[in-house]
Amino acid sequence: MDHQAKGTRQGRAALKADEAKVDLIAVVVAVNDSEPCLLTIGNADTLPSGPYALEHRSLQSGLRGWVEQQTGHPLGYIEQLYTFADRDRIGAERQERAISISYLALTRKEQATGSANCGWRSWYEYFPWEDHRSGTPVVLDILRPRLIEWAEGASDATTRRERRQRAAIAFGFDDRNWNEELTLQRYELLYESALIEEAGGGRDVAPAAVSGKAMIADHRRILATGIARLRSKIKYRPVVFELMRPSFTLLQLQRTVEALAGRLINKPNFRRLVEQQELVEETGETSLETGGRPAKLYRFRHAVLDDRAVAGTKLPLARA
Amino acid sequence: MDHQAKGTRQGRAALKADEAKVDLIAVVVAVNDSEPCLLTIGNADTLPSGPYALEHRSLQSGLRGWVEQQTGHPLGYIEQLYTFADRDRIGAERQERAISISYLALTRKEQATGSANCGWRSWYEYFPWEDHRSGTPVVLDILRPRLIEWAEGASDATTRRERRQRAAIAFGFDDRNWNEELTLQRYELLYESALIEEAGGGRDVAPAAVSGKAMIADHRRILATGIARLRSKIKYRPVVFELMRPSFTLLQLQRTVEALAGRLINKPNFRRLVEQQELVEETGETSLETGGRPAKLYRFRHAVLDDRAVAGTKLPLARA
DNA sequence: TCAAAAGTGTTATCCTTACACCCATGT
DNA sequence: ACATGGGTGTAAGGATAACACTTTTGA
Numbered sequence: 001m002d003h004q005a006k007g008t009r010q011g012r013a014a015l016k017a018d019e020a021k022v023d024l025i026a027v028v029v030a031v032n033d034s035e036p037c038l039l040t041i042g043n044a045d046t047l048p049s050g051p052y053a054l055e056h057r058s059l060q061s062g063l064r065g066w067v068e069q070q071t072g073h074p075l076g077y078i079e080q081l082y083t084f085a086d087r088d089r090i091g092a093e094r095q096e097r098a099i100s101i102s103y104l105a106l107t108r109k110e111q112a113t114g115s116a117n118c119g120w121r122s123w124y125e126y127f128p129w130e131d132h133r134s135g136t137p138v139v140l141d142i143l144r145p146r147l148i149e150w151a152e153g154a155s156d157a158t159t160r161r162e163r164r165q166r167a168a169i170a171f172g173f174d175d176r177n178w179n180e181e182l183t184l185q186r187y188e189l190l191y192e193s194a195l196i197e198e199a200g201g202g203r204d205v206a207p208a209a210v211s212g213k214a215m216i217a218d219h220r221r222i223l224a225t226g227i228a229r230l231r232s233k234i235k236y237r238p239v240v241f242e243l244m245r246p247s248f249t250l251l252q253l254q255r256t257v258e259a260l261a262g263r264l265i266n267k268p269n270f271r272r273l274v275e276q277q278e279l280v281e282e283t284g285e286t287s288l289e290t291g292g293r294p295a296k297l298y299r300f301r302h303a304v305l306d307d308r309a310v311a312g313t314k315l316p317l318a319r320a
Numbered sequence: 321m322d323h324q325a326k327g328t329r330q331g332r333a334a335l336k337a338d339e340a341k342v343d344l345i346a347v348v349v350a351v352n353d354s355e356p357c358l359l360t361i362g363n364a365d366t367l368p369s370g371p372y373a374l375e376h377r378s379l380q381s382g383l384r385g386w387v388e389q390q391t392g393h394p395l396g397y398i399e400q401l402y403t404f405a406d407r408d409r410i411g412a413e414r415q416e417r418a419i420s421i422s423y424l425a426l427t428r429k430e431q432a433t434g435s436a437n438c439g440w441r442s443w444y445e446y447f448p449w450e451d452h453r454s455g456t457p458v459v460l461d462i463l464r465p466r467l468i469e470w471a472e473g474a475s476d477a478t479t480r481r482e483r484r485q486r487a488a489i490a491f492g493f494d495d496r497n498w499n500e501e502l503t504l505q506r507y508e509l510l511y512e513s514a515l516i517e518e519a520g521g522g523r524d525v526a527p528a529a530v531s532g533k534a535m536i537a538d539h540r541r542i543l544a545t546g547i548a549r550l551r552s553k554i555k556y557r558p559v560v561f562e563l564m565r566p567s568f569t570l571l572q573l574q575r576t577v578e579a580l581a582g583r584l585i586n587k588p589n590f591r592r593l594v595e596q597q598e599l600v601e602e603t604g605e606t607s608l609e610t611g612g613r614p615a616k617l618y619r620f621r622h623a624v625l626d627d628r629a630v631a632g633t634k635l636p637l638a639r640a
Numbered sequence: 641t642c643a644a645a646a647g648t649g650t651t652a653t654c655c656t657t658a659c660a661c662c663c664a665t666g667t
Numbered sequence: 668a669c670a671t672g673g674g675t676g677t678a679a680g681g682a683t684a685a686c687a688c689t690t691t692t693g694a
Contacts, residue, residue: 615673
């Protein structure tokens with residue numbers, strides 16, 4: 001259990017060899033007006049983050065501390081996303097290691113963000129190709145030929161075929177179905193093919209309206225990881241409710257799920273699903289706020305979290 | 321992005337305030353003769369691990385290095401499990417932080433473990449209550465009354481009810497179904513109720529045959545996390561094949577899944593599932609090794625990994 | 641009266657579950 | 668012959684997908 005310390009290679013900053021900087025970094029999501037929003041700081045290109053420090057009782061409390069300090073926003077639901085060694089900080093010249101532990105947090109926007117230097121942005125500003133609620137987004141018409149071009153540009157035939165296949169699966173080319181959970185794979189393909197800003201080069205980068213708003217370091221990659229995780233998770237665990245107000249209409253619930261998934265859902269089937277799984281109960285009141293007939297208000301049945309170790313909520317997608 | 325460094329509180333070991341030790345730690349699993357096995361070092365109570373060091377190109381390669389060095393066993397499939405701050409090393413007296421990044425690795429036992437100080441043990445030695453392949457294990461008859469006793473021992477009624485409910489869900493009391501994925505929750509309950517060795521106290525600890533073999537620090541908790549993850553993952557991603565030889569019979573495949581899940585599976589339905597999802601193809605050869613009629617040999621269709629972004633493999637459990 | 645949204649049924653189809661049964665080999 | 672495991676078929680029930688249709692409000 002005790003491993004001998006390696007000798008310090010380059011004495012910079014008086015680090016012992018087996019110590020590293022540890023950063024906590026948060027993807028904070030809320031949904032407002034059917035738009036999935038991300039909490040950012042700076043020029044909307046940076047995720048809230050900060051070093052894990054001595055005074056933190058735990059990793060999670062450290063994260064809460066940093067987010068609250070930088071944005072004034074208190075966090076509710078938190079789950080760990082991924083831990084990675086920070087490539088960008090291990091430059092060839094600086095011999096110091098840094099790791100980042102990323103988290104996904106769900107809240108509601110209402111809680112006033114006190115601080116100044118922060119704000120909410122739709123996550124589709126960073127990933128315009130991910131929103132399929134109004135059909136296949138036009139940006140894909142621009143990205144598709146570029147991706148194919150990249151695939152065909154490989155030197156050997158094997159790589160070409162492999163690239164074509166990866167792109168076709170990730171983006172649903174050649175009559176394949178769109179799979180909303182492949183957000184990370186899509187980002188990685190666009191990165192590899194140098195179609196987005198972070199990939200350096202920049203020669204082939206399309207305008208931001210097509211390739212999306214860039215972020216600092218690998219923050220956009222972390223966001224992609226968060227989106228993918230959330231899109232997968234809503235299908236088998238009732239986490240959507242973390243994003244809802246205490247009472248809501250069924251259509252509001254549906255719109256929220258649609259916002260996250262980036263796809264439209266069939267209304268009657270969605271309702272049946274929700275009711276059948278006993279995820280909600282009526283409050284007795286109705287809402288008149290929306291255009292038409294007043295809607296019944298519901299609240300989340302917290303009991304389901306105890307009741308069973310839930311399976312649930314597959315998406316009844318609307319047909320193309 | 322640059323956070324001001326906090327002043328060092330207690331100058332021990334010349335650490336800057338926002339640096340920490342980082343350990344890599346591996347749950348290495350193989351299945352032999354229908355028994356799920358864990359690779360350990362020392363007295364079979366320690367997982368392979370080591371510090372993330374300067375010379376490591378990445379977290380994963382660091383992990384591979386340590387495991388190979390400590391056990392002589394090369395790793396194939398690896399996935400990250402969880403990152404946590406090491407409570408046991410943040411004693412009140414020592415002000416230094418340590419974090420552990422844990423991984424799940426799948427291999428086959430054949431690859432000779434060269435090193436001396438290591439070996440394979442069935443993971444059910446550590447969790448005797450997790451193996452339901454021959455019906456409800458007898459150890460549960462001993463643990464159940466103890467858990468109930470613990471629940472009833474709470475001071476206020478709310479806590480009592482909550483404890484009863486948690487125990488009932490996790491262990492399937494009161495006609496609830498057993499859910500094999502709740503391995504971690506079960507471990508945590510036994511820890512809280514001080515029925516296992518690591519929880520200190522030791523007054524109420526049952527003999528190892530009941531409460532399972534203990535491990536160093538929080539290694540057993542990490543193992544529980546790994547088991548839970550694997551049991552959940554085999555249902556929607558074809559990872560079992562990482563544990564199989566290149567060619568195998570369908571019953572061997574079934575027995576492997578059963579070993580991991582700790583439950584029996586219905587044969588005809590399992591076969592239909594595997595074939596229908598086109599996970600395997602016949603090799604053309606047959607195996608005479610087993611008692612009865614020769615069995616067709618199959619191999620994994622690696623194409624499925626490309627073909628689709630797979631959904632699959634839910635378990636067709638045998639009925640109680 | 642019309643637009644907009646709420647809300648209810650109904651059907652065909654597929655997947656899952658639970659069984660029952662036959663086949664090929666060694667002893 | 669029989670034990671052991673390999674392997675196939677089928678019928679019932681439930682979930683899902685795809686629609687069509689009615690109801691209630693505000694403008």
